[in-house]
Amino acid sequence: MGSAPVLKSLAEPDPGHSHDAAAGRPTRVQAEAAVRTLLLWAGDDPDREGLLGTPDRVVRSSGEFFAGYGVDPVGLLQRTFEETDGYDEMVVLRNIRFESYCEHHMVPIIGRAHVGYLPRHRVVGISKLARVVEAYAKRLQIQEKMSSRIANTIEQVLQPLGVAVVIEGEHQCMSTRGVHKPGVSMVTSRMLGAFQADPTTRREFLAMIGGPDRG
Template identity: 70%
Template sequence: MADPVRPTREEAEAAVRTLLSWAGDDPAREGLIDTPKRVAKAYADWFSGYAIDPDEYLARTFEEVAGYDELIVLRDIRFESHCEHHMAPIIGRAHVGYLPDGKVVGISKLARVVDAYARRLQVQEKMTAQIADCIQRVLQPRGVGVVIEASHGCMTTRGVHKRGVAMVTSKMMGGFREDGRTRAEFLQFIGSPARS
């Protein structure tokens, strides 16, 4: 979680000025003068997930679903995150499925859970597991499946410079792990990883 000794906004802006100088530019020139303020504001957006408890999104459930107990899947949930190694963007989509056990959740809440974890510094494996664990912990369904496919800016714009590479991760729990048919149905629902 976030460091409890949080620097002030002024300190954060001063750090951005240091990085601008380190990059070789002049933080005092007109075009850059407001950049530290903009970057601090952008960070508040990109990393807003630290202030959110994703469990709360799943607290409200519905039980009047006429006994519906089949797979529920929300696929192609676009997200933006940042890798914790380079702070470079991770752009991708998540597919989330669960097998309800008497209660279902508002479908938008699954996308909110994805965003709450995405808006932190991440590694894709951790984010995949966190989303699945959260749904399992709070909703206690008969199973959960999460598949994430994403492109990592630290691989596409620097370092190894490989564009078009997608990292695919999955976390299967309960029926998704133990029952091959449930897993196969989930994978069929989400289709083969899309290319972007």
């Protein structure tokens, strides 16, 4: 249950992302040069002492911020367990903290994800649910797309009776620029199968994560 993420080459097409990185991914030298250009554009001197190592640090940090492009979310869920002693109630993982980045401004989205599913025949290690959230969070995106991708991947691989995903995120593109409204959270949800068709099941899930009845 605690195995490492399934890594893949960034040159391979990602089923959860339409871009093929091999079609023109810049070199590290080019990436660092781009950071130098941004520093110059900001009005600073990239050759001053405090900024000499900044291009290297930014590129290395970006490798961590966007590590999700190198993880196959489908592969994370491949190992499942059928010995459940007949357990058929919902499985819920609450308060999965994530850090992501807005694809419009490349500034952070920080929040929590809540994931639930109704097993049909098999269950997956709970750490894998958190890893799927992380795999999609560590990419450029909008929150609506992240919610759909997490739910759709769980449904595709586990084929449960239903999947529910609720994400709460604070977008720094709204809190630190533009309208400057800190403390505002955006809530998105994706309900599939029983969670979409049955209001009682949906309410039970929302009660378990401490959310209001949005049904």
